[in-house]
Every structure is written in structure tokens, then in C-alpha cells.
Amino acid sequence: MATIKKVKFVKSAVNPKDYPPPHFLEIAIVGRSNVGKSSLINAIFNRNIAKVSSSPGKTRLINFFLLNDNIYFVDLPGYGYAAVSKAERQKWKRMIETYFQTRENLSLVIMLVDSRHEPTKLDIMMKEWLESLGIPYVVVATKADKLNQSEKAKAKKIIRRTLGLSDDFPVFLTSSKEKTGIKELMGYVLDFVKEK
Template sequence: MKIIKSDLHAIAVGPKQYPQDELPEIAFAGRSNVGKSSFINSMLNRVNLARTSGKPGKTRTINFYIINDEFRFVDLPGYGYAQVSKTEKEKWGHIIEEYLKNRKNLKEIALIVDIRHEPTSQDVMMYNWIKSFGYSGIVIATKADKISKGQWQKNIKQIRNKLGVESSNLILPYSSEKKINVEKTWEIFEEILDLNKDQQSL
């Protein structure tokens, strides 16, 4: 994928603020401190497009990033931050649920986890939620540069068992810092977006 341009397109807390067009979207869910913003920046070869925060739980909106005027990445609010009130957590849950249930543009949701750690119960809940909507169950296991390559398979197996992932092929070791598996991830996303096919049918 050649990234010609990428920009923040919209910030939303509800459907009225979603972009009103038919561009396909891939969304990303994950814990507050798992590195979703860093993942998006590394995929788009940008430094600060998706803003990373030293304060977990800061992303309380759905952020839409438009790429090449052809499709969007969608950063969903992070979950699992302990110091957030129950009311706030319920509010974020509603924001995410509303998007997942009603967004026709949505082609796929990937769950982002930290390859070094066993997924949490909230990760399991989110993964089951994603699967319940009929999506593939792709898992991006970030921070792969923080452990040796020899440990990857062991940790992937742990993630697969905890989440109940159908195949290890759906779990992709990834590093935002070292750009590990950027191209492989794009190959998967391009197939999901199927942009060339859409253009041929016009």
C-alpha cells in the first residue's frame, strides 16, 4: 500500500458526527495502553497523526483517519483503565456499541493486544463481541520487538488459547517501533478493503 496522504477526518461520540459517505473502514479496539495510536501512525508512516498519550484512558472518542481519500482507519476508545469511573466506562461502551451495530462502512475490526502479556478478561469480552458481529477475529499483537523472535510462537499460542482464536494465522506479531510486519498487515487490509475491485465495478 502506497500512502499518498492521511489525515484526521472526524472525531465522534455518536452517529451524527460520523463521516457521511460510503468509504470502507477498518476499526481497531484495544486496552487504553496497548499502543493503538502508535500502530496507526506506524502503518501510515506518520509520527503524530494519531496522538499517543502518556495518560491511559484519554481517548474518549471515535477517531476517523482518512487514507488516500479511499478508506479510513477508525480508532475506538480504549478500555480497561482502572481509574475511570463505572459511569464513564459504560459511556465508552455505548459509544463503541453504537458504532459497531450501526456503521455500514465497517468492513473489519482488529483487536490490538500486547504480545508480552496474556489477554485480560476485558480483551476476551471485546474479542467475543467482535466475533458476535460476524467479523474475522484478526488480532494484532504489538510490541513484538520487546521479546525475542523465538518467544513469538509461545506467546501467540497463549493469546490464541485465552481469546479462543480459531487459527494462529489470525494473530499477527507487530512492532510499531521496528516496523515488523507492516507490509504483511497491509496485505491483509488490502484484501479486506478490496479497493481495486470497487474501482473496477464503477
């Protein structure tokens, strides 16, 4: 497994013209706005590089990070946050849609769901959307520190059933707080990209 030796924030963007040049393979991370995306990014990088907020819906731009000088890691705006205006939610949706449809170096999407709850209709839509666009993805369940061992096994089953995933489809249970599952997730992700 490749290790993360170096990471730097590159830039924030809204439109394709603002994206960094597509020189490297890209991994994007997407999920509902309260799923713990920023915390997971910080746990993956082992440093506080993504802003964590107590109020969800703070990521309003597409944020690009560069890993080991050869892989882009992209933090997409969270979806489904009800406390912002409908117009704002539509803007985020368009931003994510445009990114998925135009970013030719996108290799893999890390799709986050909350391990404590059944995936929502929006999560199911996101999964179906990625499949319809032919974008490879992996499912990551966050906040697993809130579950005991039997609840963890049950959570994986519920996620697979609700999202219609086969038994061999990769689903990772992670905890940003306890750093569990992070090494396994990144081992899979970096190996996947290496084979591209």
C-alpha cells in the same frame, strides 16, 4: 498490496449523527487503553497523526481518518482503563457499542492485544462480541520488540489458545518502535478490504 499514499484526519465523533457519511469501506482499531493503539496507528500511517500519551485512556472520542481518499480508518476509545470513573468507562462502552451496531460500512476490525501478556477477560469479551455481531476481525499483538524469538512464537500460541482461534486465523506480531509486522498487517488489511 495497496500502499498508503495519503492520510488525513477527518473528524472526531461521539454519536452516529457526527460520523462522516458512510461513503467508503471502514476499518476500525480497538484494544485496551494501554495496548499501544496510537503508536500503532502512527506506525501504520508512517506519520504522527494520532496523539500518543504516556498515560493511557486518552482517546475519548471516535477518531476518523481517511486513507488514499477511499478507506476510512477509525480509532476507537480504549477499553478497560481503571483510572477513570465507572461512569466514564460506561460512556466509552456505549460509544463503541453504538458504533459497532450502527456503522453499516464497517468492513474489518483490527483487535489489539499486548504480546507480552495473555489476553485479558476484556479481550476475550471483545473477540466474542465481534463474532456475535458478525464483524470480521484480525488480531494484532503489539510491543513485540520486547520479546525474543522464542517468546514471540510462544506469545502467538498463547494468544490463539486464550482467544480460541484456529491455527490459520491471522495473528500479527507488531512493533511500532521497530516497525516490524506493520507491512504484513497492512498488506492483509488492504487486500481484505479490496476484495469487499
